[in-house]
Amino acid sequence: MPAITTEPPFVLHRGHRPLLVSIPHVGTHVPPAIAARLSPAAQALPDTDWHLDQLYDFARELGASVLQATHSRYVVDLNRPPDDQNLYPGQDTTGLCPVDSFDRQPLYAAGDPPDAAEIAARREAIWQPYHAALQQELARLREQHDSVALWDAHSIRSVLPRFFEGRLPDFNLGTADGASCDPALARAVHQIAQDAPGFSAVLNGRFKGGYITRQYGRPQAGVQAIQLEMTLGSYMGEAPPFAWDPARAARVQPHLRAMLEAVLGFVERG
Numbered sequence: 001m002p003a004i005t006t007e008p009p010f011v012l013h014r015g016h017r018p019l020l021v022s023i024p025h026v027g028t029h030v031p032p033a034i035a036a037r038l039s040p041a042a043q044a045l046p047d048t049d050w051h052l053d054q055l056y057d058f059a060r061e062l063g064a065s066v067l068q069a070t071h072s073r074y075v076v077d078l079n080r081p082p083d084d085q086n087l088y089p090g091q092d093t094t095g096l097c098p099v100d101s102f103d104r105q106p107l108y109a110a111g112d113p114p115d116a117a118e119i120a121a122r123r124e125a126i127w128q129p130y131h132a133a134l135q136q137e138l139a140r141l142r143e144q145h146d147s148v149a150l151w152d153a154h155s156i157r158s159v160l161p162r163f164f165e166g167r168l169p170d171f172n173l174g175t176a177d178g179a180s181c182d183p184a185l186a187r188a189v190h191q192i193a194q195d196a197p198g199f200s201a202v203l204n205g206r207f208k209g210g211y212i213t214r215q216y217g218r219p220q221a222g223v224q225a226i227q228l229e230m231t232l233g234s235y236m237g238e239a240p241p242f243a244w245d246p247a248r249a250a251r252v253q254p255h256l257r258a259m260l261e262a263v264l265g266f267v268e269r270g
Contacts (some may be wrong), residue, residue, distance in 0.1 A: 001223070002210055003035070003076075004031060004125040004127065005029075005031045005075075006031075008070060009031050009069070009070060009126040009130050010067055010068065010069055010129065010130045010133055011067075011068050011070060012065070012067050012068075012133055012137065013060055013065060013067075014065050014140070015062075015063045015064045015065040016063050016144075017062065017063035017145075017268070018141050018144070018145035018149060018200040018264070018266055018267045018268060019059075019062070019065065019141075019148065019149045019150075019151065019195040019260065019263060019267070020063050020064065020065045020066075020137050020138055020141060020148070020149070020150050020151070021056055021059045021065070021066045021067070021087070021151045021153055022046065022067050022068075022075070022134060022150060022152045022153065023049065023053060023069065023079075023153045024042075024068075024069045024073075024078035024079050024130065024152070024154075024212060024217065025047075025048065025049035025052075025073045025078070025079065025154060026048065026049050026051075026052045026053050026068050026069055027048075027068070027069035027070045027071045027073070027075075028048055028072055029070050029072060029075075030043075030045070030072050030075055034074075034075060037108050037110065037112055038107055038109065039105070039106065039107060039108070039109040040109075041105055042074060042101060042105070042107040042109075044240065045072050046101060046102070046103075046240070046242075047073060047074070047101055047102045048072065048073070049153070049154050049155045049156070050232065050236060050242045050244075051093055051235070051236055051242075051244045051249075052068075052153050052154075052155055052247075053068050054244060055252075055253065055256070056153055056256065057251055058253060058257050058260075059260060061226065062257070062260060062261065062264065063264075064151075065137050065141065067130070067133055067134055067137060069130060069263065074098055074124060075097070076119075076122040076123060076126045076127050077094065077095070077096055077098060078127055078130050078131070078201055078212070079152070079154075079195075079196075079210035079211050080095065080096040080211055081211045081215075082123055082127065082128075083094070083150075087210055087211060087214070091163070091164070092162055092163060096119065096243070097113075097114050097119045097122055099113040100155075102162055102163070103162065106248065116123075120256065125182075134212070135216070138216060138223060142222060145267065146220040146222060147224070147266075147267040147268075147270055148222060148223055148262070149185075149223070149224040149225070149226070149266070149267045150212070150213070150217065150223060150224070150225040151211050151227075151228065151260060152209070152227040152228070153224075153230075154207075154228065154229045154230065155229065155230045155231065155232050155235075156168065156229055156231065156232065157232055157233075157238050158170075158231035158233050158238065163206070164206045169200040169201055169202045169205065169231075170196075170199040170200050170201065170227075170231045170233075170234045171193040171196070171199060171200070171201035171202070171228060171231060172201075172205055172206065172207040172229040172230070173186070173190055173201065173203045173204070173226060174203075174207050174209035174213055174226070174227040174228075174229065175203070175204060175208070175217070175225070175226055175256045176204075176208055176209045176214045176217060176225075177208055178204070179212060179214070180209055180213050180217020180218075180225040180226070181217055181219060181224045181225055182219045182224060182266070185224055185262075185263065185266045186203060186226065186264075188262050188266065189226060189259050189263065190203040192255065192258050193255065193259065196255040198251070199234060199252070199255065207227065209225070209227040212227070213226065213227040224263070224266070224267060226263065228256075228259070230252075233248075234248065234252050235249040235252050235253075236248060237250070
C-alpha cells in the first residue's frame with residue numbers, strides 16, 4: 001500500500017505555561033487518493049470544526065501550547081479510540097475512519113470505504129503521531145510545572161438530529177462526568193460559560209468529552225482535561241461556505257479567553 005499521506009499530521013506551537021490546547025478536528029487536508037473516492041458533498045468537508053485555530057489564536061498570547069490537526073476527520077478521527085469503540089454506548093456516533101457524514105450521507109461515492117488494512121495505515125500515519133505529540137507535550141509541560149491542563153477544542157452545528165434532540169447549548173463542557181478534571185475547576189469554568197451574556201452552557205450534557213479528554217485527563221496525577229464543544233453558530237455561519245464571522249467571533253472570544261485564564265490560574269496555583 002502506498003503512503004497514506006505526504007503531509008505532516010499536525011502543527012505544534014510550544015508554549016511556556018502549563019496549558020495545552022488540542023484542536024483535533026480543524027484539519028482540512030485529504031490526501032488526493034482518498035479525496036478522489038469521496039462524494040462531491042463529502043469533499044466539501046461539512047463536519048469540520050471550522051476556523052477553531054483562528055478562534056483560539058489568543059491562546060499563544062496566553063503562553064499556552066497549541067496542537068492542531070492538519071488532516072480532515074474524514075481521513076481519521078483523532079478523538080476516537082484506536083480500537084474504534086463507541087464512547088457513548090447506546091447513542092449514534094461516527095467511527096475512527098468515518099463512512100458517513102453527520103447527516104448520514106455516505107462519504108464514499110462508489111461504496112468503497114477503507115478496509116481494515118487501510119484503516120490501520122491511516123491510524124499509523126496520522127492518529128498515532130498526533131497522540132504521540134500530545135503525550136510528549138503534556139510530559140514536557142509536566143516536567144516544568146506541578147500541574148498542567150489539557151483543553152480539547154471542538155465545534156459542531158447547533159442542530160443535528162442524528163446526535164441530539166433540539167438545539168445544542170452554545171458551550172458544552174465535558175469532563176467525563178468529573179473523571180478528567182477537578183470538580184472545582186469544572187465548576188469555575190462552567191460558571192464563566194453560564195455568565196456569558198447571550199450564550200447558553202451545560203456541563204457534562206450530551207458531550208462529556210471524547211477519547212482525548214478521557215484518555216489524558218488524570219487530575220490525581222496533575223493533568224486536568226476539559227473538552228469544549230461549541231456551536232458553530234456562536235462564532236461563524238453554520239451553512240456553506242462556513243464563513244468566519246468576525247463580529248460573532250469577537251463576542252465569544254473574551255469568554256473563551258476567560259475560561260482558559262481560569263484554567264491557567266487553577267493549575268498555576270497548584
